[in-house]
Amino acid sequence: AQKVTQAQTEIxxxxxxxxxxxxxxxxxxxxxxxxxxxxPPSGELVFLIRRNSFDEQNEISGRYSWNFQKSTSSxxxxxxxxxxxxxxxxxxxLNTGFxxxxxxxGTRLLVSP
Amino acid sequence: xxxxxxxxxxxxxxxxxxxxxxxxxxxxxxxxxWYQQSLDQGLQFLIQYYNGEERAKGNIxxxxxxxxxxxxxxxxxxxxxxxxxxxxxxxxxxEDSFSGNTxxxxxxxxxxxx
Numbered sequence: 001a002q003k004v005t006q007a008q009t010e011i012x013x014x015x016x017x018x019x020x021x022x023x024x025x026x027x028x029x030x031x032x033x034x035x036x037x038x039x040p041p042s043g044e045l046v047f048l049i050r051r052n053s054f055d056e057q058n059e060i061s062g063r064y065s066w067n068f069q070k071s072t073s074s075x076x077x078x079x080x081x082x083x084x085x086x087x088x089x090x091x092x093x094l095n096t097g098f099x100x101x102x103x104x105x106g107t108r109l110l111v112s113p
Numbered sequence: 114x115x116x117x118x119x120x121x122x123x124x125x126x127x128x129x130x131x132x133x134x135x136x137x138x139x140x141x142x143x144x145x146x147w148y149q150q151s152l153d154q155g156l157q158f159l160i161q162y163y164n165g166e167e168r169a170k171g172n173i174x175x176x177x178x179x180x181x182x183x184x185x186x187x188x189x190x191x192x193x194x195x196x197x198x199x200x201x202x203x204x205x206x207x208e209d210s211f212s213g214n215t216x217x218x219x220x221x222x223x224x225x226x227x
Contacts, residue, residue: 035216043220044219047215100171
């Protein structure tokens, strides 16, 4: 079975702090895809990144970076120099061959000025 | 803007009623997905259609049904509504049914059952 665990329910930081959101996944498939989505207070789900199981290179996009480690089944997300606009719920998700995304329970990030 | 359009954005209805949620996928996308987000269940996959045909089914209640039309838009029908059906319903789309495709979500339809 596929499962995604986001153990951090809520994280509070002050602006300009760095913050890492943890994601641990479970799957027996050798080919799978990992995603991060952002859900701001307005409610929409915004796609952030996709990573396939064969590509363990870390990725950086502006203040965002992702660390994928197959050895620990983790796909962590770091926001550098956080801003108030980063306040949102962040979801990690897994897709294998079953053509559906399995989501974690989400991590609520609160960035205060 | 993901390109996935959902209507209505907000809906309040009474128990026992029936509602229809509508979704237009991104231009060119053949797969449409429906997800339910509730406080107690989180984000749950309901159903997927690919080019008009049902492709995968998740935790969709028998009171719920969906279809995808020849123009690729989709509708989710919710009937005999209960208080517990109150949730945010997302439609999403992807290019095809490949599991590696990015799935783009609409803004959701907030359903409140009173």
